[in-house]
Amino acid sequence: MQLYYTPNIAENNFLDKTESQHLIKVLRKNVGDKIYSTNGNGNFYELAIVDANPKKLTFKIINETLKDKPKPNFDLYIALTKNINRIEWLIEKCTEIGISNIYPILCKNSERKHFRKDRLERIIISAIKQSQKYYLPKITEMQKFADAIKNLETKSNFIASYQKENNFLDDSLVKNENVSVFIGPEGDFNDKELQIAKENNLNCVNLSHQRLRTETAALVACQTFNALNR
Amino acid sequence: MQLYYTPNIAENNFLDKTESQHLIKVLRKNVGDKIYSTNGNGNFYELAIVDANPKKLTFKIINETLKDKPKPNFDLYIALTKNINRIEWLIEKCTEIGISNIYPILCKNSERKHFRKDRLERIIISAIKQSQKYYLPKITEMQKFADAIKNLETKSNFIASYQKENNFLDDSLVKNENVSVFIGPEGDFNDKELQIAKENNLNCVNLSHQRLRTETAALVACQTFNALNR
Numbered sequence: 001m002q003l004y005y006t007p008n009i010a011e012n013n014f015l016d017k018t019e020s021q022h023l024i025k026v027l028r029k030n031v032g033d034k035i036y037s038t039n040g041n042g043n044f045y046e047l048a049i050v051d052a053n054p055k056k057l058t059f060k061i062i063n064e065t066l067k068d069k070p071k072p073n074f075d076l077y078i079a080l081t082k083n084i085n086r087i088e089w090l091i092e093k094c095t096e097i098g099i100s101n102i103y104p105i106l107c108k109n110s111e112r113k114h115f116r117k118d119r120l121e122r123i124i125i126s127a128i129k130q131s132q133k134y135y136l137p138k139i140t141e142m143q144k145f146a147d148a149i150k151n152l153e154t155k156s157n158f159i160a161s162y163q164k165e166n167n168f169l170d171d172s173l174v175k176n177e178n179v180s181v182f183i184g185p186e187g188d189f190n191d192k193e194l195q196i197a198k199e200n201n202l203n204c205v206n207l208s209h210q211r212l213r214t215e216t217a218a219l220v221a222c223q224t225f226n227a228l229n230r
Numbered sequence: 231m232q233l234y235y236t237p238n239i240a241e242n243n244f245l246d247k248t249e250s251q252h253l254i255k256v257l258r259k260n261v262g263d264k265i266y267s268t269n270g271n272g273n274f275y276e277l278a279i280v281d282a283n284p285k286k287l288t289f290k291i292i293n294e295t296l297k298d299k300p301k302p303n304f305d306l307y308i309a310l311t312k313n314i315n316r317i318e319w320l321i322e323k324c325t326e327i328g329i330s331n332i333y334p335i336l337c338k339n340s341e342r343k344h345f346r347k348d349r350l351e352r353i354i355i356s357a358i359k360q361s362q363k364y365y366l367p368k369i370t371e372m373q374k375f376a377d378a379i380k381n382l383e384t385k386s387n388f389i390a391s392y393q394k395e396n397n398f399l400d401d402s403l404v405k406n407e408n409v410s411v412f413i414g415p416e417g418d419f420n421d422k423e424l425q426i427a428k429e430n431n432l433n434c435v436n437l438s439h440q441r442l443r444t445e446t447a448a449l450v451a452c453q454t455f456n457a458l459n460r
Binding site (some may be wrong): 096 | 302321360362384440441442446454460
């Protein structure tokens with residue numbers, strides 16, 4: 001089943017040009033044929049083609065169901081890497097494996113201070129369509145590390161910074177709990193940031209027996225959460 | 231600590247031009263300064279610079295230790311994706327997280343029938359240097375699916391192909407056992423291949439509650455193994 005993304009289906013009963021063209025010209029779909037979509041908010045739609053226009057296919061809703069949210073929330077707070085490709089890959093993989101929100105953070109050692117949110121959003125949309133998810137992970141603008149910590153709404157909060165005496169994330173996570181994990185930049189969090197995290201009751205954990213690259217650390221944290229909350 | 235890769239240290243007591251130049255011109259290393267390397271076979275070398283030649287730095291061995299192999303073997307048998315970037319990225323991540331051998335396999339639905347082994351080897355070398363591993367994962371030339379199955383030497387062998395009734399990999403793995411996992415192409419294994427796997431006592435497992443892309447499936451399998459054998 002090919003899943004389309006139709007965020008505002010009440011006002012926008014059509015697909016974009018690329019998708020319309022592919023459906024009509026390549027897949028040879030016609031008036032009355034069924035297609036499927038989600039609004040990224042848990043709704044799954046069964047649609048019927050009304051106008052098989054290859055530039056702007058229009059449809060009507062035949063059936064609508066609300067899908068259960070499968071898991072508790074996994075929120076990732078992450079310093080973006082200098083090479084944005086690494087983050088793009090990561091976001092695609094995390095969307096596929098399971099993630100709720102992505103919060104880019106600005107740390108003292110951050111090598112990247114800006115990013116294009118719309119570009120990452122397109123990657124997320126493409127990944128939910130590919131992996132047939134009904135809930136769209138959200139990504140925010142970049143915020144400062146200290147602000148992100150202050151605005152935390154989850155109770156089970158972790159910061160990954162390798163220290164021999166730390167517990168491991170997979171020994172610390174509790175099943176069915178919403179979780180936030182902070183992953184630092186290439187140069188790691190600095191002492192002041194770790195101090196702020198401690199003052200705000202974040203649990204400082206290791207992800208493996210060694211330091212991992214930023215995007216590998218995030219991926220391991222995401223999979224650790226998803227393995228527990230399968 | 232920067233780790234270098236010196237596979238044949240007895241015959242080749244020098245670094246290549248790029249590394250030599252970086253050490254002498256950028257890091258301003260001099261005769262007598264220490265550098266560190268591995269042969270990818272568990273040996274860790276403490277070296278001293280003998281000739282600070284920016285085109286061909288030569289060194290002598292000061293100290294040599296054999297590092298323990300940290301874990302049982304995780305062998306990945308994988309159909310390569312059409313887009314080789316996805317495999318390159320996967321191999322870098324798996325090397326960092328922990329993998330022993332990579333066996334590209336040719337399946338009926340394989341979209342890629344050729345690859346450049348030397349290119350993937352360079353990625354593996356770069357990843358062990360970056361993540362400071364003393365054992366170099368090996369990658370073989372591509373072999374046919376059925377041949378790969380016949381040549382299996384591990385006893386704990388899995389094939390990932392999503393079916394509702396399957397067990398999950400993380401419920402099936404046993405700690406401290408060498409493991410082989412087969413991951414199929416974009417179009418999945420076909421029925422005949424699954425039959426061959428069954429006849430050869432491979433355990434057909436799921437990795438998550440849904441189908442994953444080839445490279446995501448491999449990554450999840452690798453992290454599942456490494457989480458268990460931490």
